[in-house]
Amino acid sequence: MAEFWTGYAWPAIWIGLQVVAIIIPLLLCVAYLVYAERKVIAAIHLRRGPNVVGPYGLLQPIADGMKLFFKETVIPTGANRGVFIIAPVLTFTLALIAWAVIPVGDGLVIADINVGILYLFAISSLGVYGILMAGWASNSKYAFLGGLRSAAQMVSYEVSMGFIIISVLLVVGSLNLSDIVNAQRHIWFVIPLFPMAVIFFVSTLAETNRHPFDLPEAEAELVSGYNVEYSSMAFALFFLGEYANMILMSAMTTILFLGGWLPPFNVAPFTWIPGPIWFAAKIAFCLFIFLWVRATFPRYRYDQLMRLGWKVFLPISLAAVVIVGGVVLAFDIQSLVK
Amino acid sequence: MIIQSLAFYLFSIVAVASAVMVISARNPVHSVLFLILAFFNSAGLFVLLGAEFLAMILVVVYVGAVAVLFMFVVMMLDINFTALREGFLQYLPLGGLIGLVLLLELAVILGGWIIAPGAAERAAAPTPAIDSVNNTEALGQLIYTNYIYFFQAAGMVLLVAMIGAIVLTHRSRPGVRKQKISEQVAREDSIEMRDMPSGGGI
Numbered sequence: 001m002a003e004f005w006t007g008y009a010w011p012a013i014w015i016g017l018q019v020v021a022i023i024i025p026l027l028l029c030v031a032y033l034v035y036a037e038r039k040v041i042a043a044i045h046l047r048r049g050p051n052v053v054g055p056y057g058l059l060q061p062i063a064d065g066m067k068l069f070f071k072e073t074v075i076p077t078g079a080n081r082g083v084f085i086i087a088p089v090l091t092f093t094l095a096l097i098a099w100a101v102i103p104v105g106d107g108l109v110i111a112d113i114n115v116g117i118l119y120l121f122a123i124s125s126l127g128v129y130g131i132l133m134a135g136w137a138s139n140s141k142y143a144f145l146g147g148l149r150s151a152a153q154m155v156s157y158e159v160s161m162g163f164i165i166i167s168v169l170l171v172v173g174s175l176n177l178s179d180i181v182n183a184q185r186h187i188w189f190v191i192p193l194f195p196m197a198v199i200f201f202v203s204t205l206a207e208t209n210r211h212p213f214d215l216p217e218a219e220a221e222l223v224s225g226y227n228v229e230y231s232s233m234a235f236a237l238f239f240l241g242e243y244a245n246m247i248l249m250s251a252m253t254t255i256l257f258l259g260g261w262l263p264p265f266n267v268a269p270f271t272w273i274p275g276p277i278w279f280a281a282k283i284a285f286c287l288f289i290f291l292w293v294r295a296t297f298p299r300y301r302y303d304q305l306m307r308l309g310w311k312v313f314l315p316i317s318l319a320a321v322v323i324v325g326g327v328v329l330a331f332d333i334q335s336l337v338k
Numbered sequence: 339m340i341i342q343s344l345a346f347y348l349f350s351i352v353a354v355a356s357a358v359m360v361i362s363a364r365n366p367v368h369s370v371l372f373l374i375l376a377f378f379n380s381a382g383l384f385v386l387l388g389a390e391f392l393a394m395i396l397v398v399v400y401v402g403a404v405a406v407l408f409m410f411v412v413m414m415l416d417i418n419f420t421a422l423r424e425g426f427l428q429y430l431p432l433g434g435l436i437g438l439v440l441l442l443e444l445a446v447i448l449g450g451w452i453i454a455p456g457a458a459e460r461a462a463a464p465t466p467a468i469d470s471v472n473n474t475e476a477l478g479q480l481i482y483t484n485y486i487y488f489f490q491a492a493g494m495v496l497l498v499a500m501i502g503a504i505v506l507t508h509r510s511r512p513g514v515r516k517q518k519i520s521e522q523v524a525r526e527d528s529i530e531m532r533d534m535p536s537g538g539g540i
Contacts (some may be wrong), residue, residue: 008341046537083371114472118394125402129374132406136367136413148410155406162398175474303517 018110022099030243031061037291044295071232076139079229083137088230088237091130095244098123102251103178105261105275116177117165120252121158124207127245128154131209131216131226134238138229146225149302150209150216156309157206163317164200167193167324168256173334181260183337188259196320197257199313201289204249206309208242211294215302250286251279258282346386353379366412374405391474 035050035057042049050057075084101116103109113119128151135147169175171193172183183189190197206213217225227238254260259282261275300308328334356375363369377400384393471479481489522528 080365080367083367113390115390115394115474118391118398122394122397122402125398128402128406129409132409132413133371144413148413151406151410155403158402304519307519 015110022110023096026096026099026244026247027240029247030240031065033243033247033287034064034239035061036287037294040288040291041295044292065236068232068236073232073234074229076229078139080137080139083133084229085234087130087134087137088234088241090133091127091241092237092244094123094126094130095241095248098248099251101177102248102255103181103260104279107178108261108276109178112176112178115175117169117175117180117256120177120248121162121165124245124248124252125154125158127207127241130238130241134230135226138226140229142222142224143226143228146216146222146228149222150226153209153213153215153305153309154207156306157203157313160199160309160313160317161203161207163314163321164196164203165256167196167317167320170321170325170328171333172337177255177260181255181262184259185262185266186337188257188262188264190257190259193257193320193324196317196324197253199317200256201253201286203309203313204253205290205293206305208245208249208290210246210290212297212300213305214299215305246287246290247283250283250290253286254279254282258286342386346383349379349382349386353383366415367409370405370409370412373408374401377401377405389473391477 038060039049039057050060053059053063075081098120100110101113101119103112131150131154132147135143135145135150138144168180168189171189172180174180174183205211209216216222217227222228227235230238261279263270263273263278353376356372356379359372360369360376363372377396381393381396381401384390384396
């Protein structure tokens with residue numbers, strides 16, 4: 001019995017607590033990201049944004065959540081029931097499980113696996129299934145078109161994202177996320193790899209179906225795209241999944257290019273602030289750009305989106321792999337960052 | 339160890355069950371979804387074997403790219419389900435034969451390990467010892483250093499196949515109007531910069 005407790009029960013409880021410690025703050029962040037989005041865009045549009053529920057409208061996301069929670073879940077008669085229900089669950093789950101490998105501070109990570117960045121890339125490439133399944137199972141033409149657009153878009157932009165990740169990996173010489181962050185203690189990769197950082201960020205916009213690449217839910221032509229038949233909590237799961245994915249992609253950008261939990265300069269006033277706060281601040285910065293882009297740019301047309309992905313980003317990122325690889329080999333960069 | 343065995347049985351049962359569902363599901367889209375589930379569970383088995391790099395690559399390549407294209411095509415097809423079922427008995431003997439051949443080949447490989455115990459060690463010899471480097475690095479050395487020419491040759495074959503596919507399917511239609519973005523941007527009167535006071539209009 002004692003062996004059972006020390007061998008299985010306590011580790012299981014400990015892992016459960018770690019999972020809760022990641023997921024609860026994440027869900028709170030998602031709720032307040034929605035609020036922040038409305039406030040930021042309102043400020044850019046010279047409006048006030050939500051300001052009625054609670055002080056400064058701070059209880060608005062909770063009110064919205066309660067409203068969705070108490071609505072009725074409608075499943076269309078023509079829908080493929082099983083797939084229809086699994087789709088939002090899958091989207092939301094995928095947005096959460098990726099956080100298992102994200103290091104929020106020095107050593108503060110649930111699973112410090114060797115192939116962390118590949119795991120993140122694999123999980124983010126699975127995100128397309130939720131949307132594709134929702135689009136197909138709804139048995140509605142708007143949802144279907146949204147799902148198809150999304151599949152083509154995410155597969156296209158994943159390619160250039162993969163190449164940019166490879167060019168970062170070539171510099172670091174490891175797939176472990178903590179190693180990638182530690183390799184940036186001299187200089188953040190956003191400076192030597194600046195063009196790649198920009199391309200990566202734009203690709204993450206496309207990968208999360210955000211403006212100006214939100215073709216899958218283009219409300220002007222597809223009503224609301226893949227989630228048009230969803231209501232209540234099923235819709236809420238898509239919504240939460242989309243915003244959790246935004247936070248995840250910002251975390252990926254932060255780890256790959258903005259030095260993760262590292263302070264900008266390794267001197268006294270900056271080092272007093274603990275790592276996780278730097279990490280959160282950098283994620284917040286990336287998220288602000290997400291919102292800023294949404295309020296600023298018009299939506300791309302579909303052929304322009306494909307042109308940008310295949311004819312502009314792919315050649316540049318392929319060239320980047322060759323050039324970065326050559327420079328890393330010629331100047332022995334990997335031993336410098338170790 | 340118990341947890342590992344439990345995980346092994348979970349992954350393998352789900353993998354085999356979903357593989358059966360791939361060929362027995364009535365709806366082709368469900369078949370593709372079960373195929374994805376089978377891939378995913380195989381990736382889980384790879385992780386249990388300690389081959390985490392292969393597991394991730396399996397998910398990225400097969401689940402994240404190949405199966406998306408499958409699904410894309412299958413979702414758009416207008417399939418007559420009853421016509422699809424009719425050929426089942428007709429193709430059963432041929433399919434069964436191919437399955438039998440594959441089973442025999444697997445038996446030969448596994449039997450080889452039992453007949454000649456030294457074969458397994460020899461097969462693993464090209465990689466450096468797994469405790470000195472992690473398995474991503476071992477694979478990298480194997481593919482990009484020891485067998486670089488074979489790897490490059492395989493890459494060339496794929497490149498030729500890709501170019502061939504594009505050449506065979508590409509049609510150039512006359513009279514198609516295309517947007518030339520560089521010309522639009524270079525046009526002088528297309529963009530005008532104005533300084534806007536905050537809160538004011540033009």
